[in-house]
Amino acid sequence: MALDIPSPAALQLTASPAAVSAALTTTQVRVTSSFRGARIVLYGAVFDPSTTPSDVVVIVRGPDLPVRIARKTKVAGVWVNSRPVVFRGAPGFYMTASTRPLADIAGFGTLRRLGAGIDHLAINAPLEQHTETRYGVRDVVVSRLGADYLDWRRAVVRLKENAGLYDADDKGVTFVDKDLFKAEIDLPTEAPTGRYQAEIILFQDGQPVSRKVRSLTVEKAGIERTLYLFAHRSPWLYGLVSMALALGAGWAASLAFRRN
Amino acid sequence: MDLYLPIAEVSVNAPLLVALGALVGFISGLFGIGGGFLMTPVLVLMGIPPAVAVASMANHVAASSTSSVISYTRKRAVDFRMGGVLAAGGVAGAIVGVEVFRWLRLMGQADLVVALSYLVFLGVIGGLMLVESLQSILRRRSGQPPKPRKDRRPPWLYSLPLKMRFPRSRLYISVIPPVLLGVFVGVLSAVMGVGGGFVLVPAMVYILRMPAGVVVGTSLFQIIITTSLTGVLQAGRNQTVDIVLATLLLVGGVLGAQLGAKASSRFRAEELRALLALIVLLVGLRMGLGLFFTPDEPFILMTGMG
Structure with missing residues (x-):
């Protein structure tokens, strides 16, 4: 699992003594048969002796999952799927919550460096890329998707947003008291299992001044886990057992009705 | 009561699925078909990934077919020898079909092929059945005698080696047409998530010219063998069978199938056929016409294989 989070040293922490701290109310989400999504609350505090206005940004990233996406095109009057394109670097879940819109908190370059915000995720389609020399410039990265590349990338984000897997809430971090803040993370039923990372960054004057990382795991539990592992570790036995159950149920029903 | 499905990885309403299973089971018992052609599209509309819906349906179809085939056996309405020959073809077809479906998913064309198959097969068969059954209903209403059944079998059926x-069907024919029919239905069962009764029953009546009394029982017998294999192959090769989904559906399905089989004696055969034809036609159009409309969202995520 490659979580692309820069080390604290790369953040160019300023000399300010301000610091942020935070904790998650739940660090382990169990996906059981009654799982219908989960809400996790994050509480944190800002320690700052000065009166510099602070902004807090919370970024929650799920495990990276390659995305296969196809575009529907009209061929002879019928809408068919194009060749699927694989995008890499897309987290299975991505949510940002902040006190203000991200663009107001920090500049483009800072956000890009931190990978903060859906627009700054490094989602690309490496299999479609090749380098060539253009206008005398060597090693220019060219995508086979051509000018439509941005449409494809935007579609990945849009479909994930529609599934509730990507979200940006620019009022998601609220101060419940002076220096004490709260953010809510809503995991939908479709949230992938795996390790999640919640990054809490304190901004002052458009610069990140303090950063904390908290981790969170989402895992199948109980009977769901047993069945999932059974289906994937011994798929043939699983197939035989489920078919035997089906045939047995049909036979039992016909017996039961004969008695009546 | 919502339930999270371990393989489909979505949350579904459990009583709704049991009720759906019962309704499709009832239709299955009433018409002597597996009912997969009805259930698979509904599951997809409910948000179950198509690959999981197609694979898990095999278990449901096998269960409800078992439940009704036993009562047909008691009425001596199953030609086991013919069923066995059809199933031999069906086994080969299912193995090919599961591989074809795997390849189509990799190419991203599974949706297109499934939708086109529904449109073509259900459209053609539903249309033909509707015309035929309406004609016999009109004939009966106007007091004309039923059209004499052409008992002359096509000569090519007899010229093959x-x-x-087949004593119970009173037939002495080449095994080649039933085996080919079985192969075709086996492929459909893996690709469309259906038992194939809607293809098998008309083909047995109009091509093989089997006596009407043994057609439904024999078709169900062959469907059990083909779908059992499909279900195991889908689980083993693609890991797409959701045991919780299949169980919910088949609990309702087996009960519905029994009630349907009981109710079928209350209707006239041609009225039942007309009703079935309408259902088949509507499902085929619903699945297939989507291909011609401009989609709201031009992009589609391919779930499953990364």
């Missing part, structure tokens, strides 16, 4: 006797 490898002849075999």
Whole structure:
């Protein structure tokens, strides 16, 4: 699992003594048969002796999952799927919550460096890329998707947003008291299992001044886990057992009705 | 009561699925078909990934077919020899079909092929059945005698080699047409998530010219064998069978199938056929016409294989 989070040293922490701290109310989400999504609350505090206005940004990233996406095109009057394109670097879940819109908190370059915000995720389609020399410039990265590349990338984000897997809430971090803040993370039923990372960054004057990382795991539990592992570790036995159950149920029903 | 499905990885309403299983089971018992052609599209509309819906349906179809085939056996309405020959073809077809479906998913064309298959097969068969059954209903209403059944079998059926006797169907024909029919239905069962009764029953009546009394029982017998294999292959090769989904559906399905089989004696055969034809036609159009409309969202995520 490659979580692309820069080390604290790369953040160019300023000399300010301000610091942020935070904790998650739940660090382990169990996906059981009654799982219908989960809400996790994050509480944190800002320690700052000065009166510099602070902004807090919370970024929650799920495990990276390659995305296969196809575009529907009209061929002879019928809408068919194009060749699927694989995008890499897309987290299975991505949510940002902040006190203000991200663009107001920090500049483009800072956000890009931190990978903060859906627009700054490094989602690309490496299999479609090749380098060539253009206008005398060597090693220019060219995508086979051509000018439509941005449409494809935007579609990945849009479909994930529609599934509730990507979200940006620019009022998601609220101060419940002076220096004490709260953010809510809503995991939908479709949230992938795996390790999640919640990054809490304190901004002052458009610069990140303090950063904390908290981790969170989402895992199948109980009977769901047993069945999932059974289906994937011994798929043939699983197939035989489920078919035997089906045939047995049909036979039992016909017996039961004969008695009546 | 919502339930999270371990393989489909979505949350569904459990009583709704049991009720759906019962309704499709009832239709299945009433018409002597597996009912997969109805259930698979509904599951997809409910948000179950198509690959999981197609694979898990095999278990449901096998269960409800078992439940009704036993009562047909008691009425001696199953030609086991013919069923066995059809199933031999079906087994080969299912193995090919599961591989074809795997390849189509990799190419991203599974949706297109499934939708086109529904449109073509259900459209053609539903249309033909509707015309035929409406004609016999009109004939009966106007007091005309029923059209004499053409008992002359097509001569090519007799000119092929490898002849075999089927005493219960009163047939002495080559095994080649039933085996080919079985292969075709086996492929459909893996690709469309159906038992194939809607293809098998008309083909047995109009091509093989089997007596009407043994057609439904024999078709169900062959469907059990083909779908059992499909279900195991889908689980083993693609890991797409959701045991919780299949169980919910088949609990309702087996009960519905029994009630349907009981109710079928209350209707006239041609009225039942007309009703079935309408259902088949509507499902085929619903699945297939989507291909011609401009989609709201031009992009589609391919779930499953990364």
